[in-house]
Amino acid sequence: MDEKPALVGLDNPLARAFAHPIRWMQILMGWCLLALCIATTVEVLGRKFFGYSLQGVNEIGAYMLAVSSTWGFSMALLQRAHSRVDFLFPRFPRGMRTVLNLSAAVILAAIAVFAAIQGWHVLQDTLRWQAHANTPLQTPMWIPQGLWLVGLVVFAATSAAFGVHAVILAFTDRDALNRYYGPPSLQDQIDLETQGNLPAMQEPAR
Numbered sequence: 001m002d003e004k005p006a007l008v009g010l011d012n013p014l015a016r017a018f019a020h021p022i023r024w025m026q027i028l029m030g031w032c033l034l035a036l037c038i039a040t041t042v043e044v045l046g047r048k049f050f051g052y053s054l055q056g057v058n059e060i061g062a063y064m065l066a067v068s069s070t071w072g073f074s075m076a077l078l079q080r081a082h083s084r085v086d087f088l089f090p091r092f093p094r095g096m097r098t099v100l101n102l103s104a105a106v107i108l109a110a111i112a113v114f115a116a117i118q119g120w121h122v123l124q125d126t127l128r129w130q131a132h133a134n135t136p137l138q139t140p141m142w143i144p145q146g147l148w149l150v151g152l153v154v155f156a157a158t159s160a161a162f163g164v165h166a167v168i169l170a171f172t173d174r175d176a177l178n179r180y181y182g183p184p185s186l187q188d189q190i191d192l193e194t195q196g197n198l199p200a201m202q203e204p205a206r
Helices: 013-050 057-078 094-129 142-172 174-181 186-202
Strands: none
Touching (some): 013 142, 057 142
16 A cells, blocks of 8 residues: 655655655654663662662763754655745735745755764764763764764755755746745645544544
8 A cells, every 4th residue: 555644745756755765864853762661761760769870861861862863854854844934925926926835845955954964974083083071871873973963964955955956846836936945834734634533434444
């Protein structure tokens, strides 16, 4: 059975191309966060009732927060969930909306690529100095920083592809540019929630 992620703007061919791998990244991160929740619960109960502690849960939680943030950037981009102050946007003429949507896509791509490059420089320094965390775990910092960088690189690749696509559409199909890269309308958001609930509603009982 073909499964389509519930994404605003799924008719965007690039959204379809990136949706599957990014969705699996989110599933993997979800399981990691669930494991962290279990470890935190064991830590709290252990301290309260048995007087022992799992070393490093707080440290691992901090790493997970950083990694899950960058791994979530791309999904937010696909769902157009990033914030845009758009209360005046519908009042602008069509040409102005096109310029603003194009500018938003290109600027976001530039920022994402810049962040990925800077993240790579951070990881290079860590590898050069063989840095370890100054904690009981003595975590090699290249591990959390490498996972953190993966999220930045995927976000940069997705944003750059969307930026190039937006530039092409600016010369070939401006209606598609506004549809794919403009702020989601209220109907888009309703469709997103509806599509997200349909698989659960349609799945046969086992």
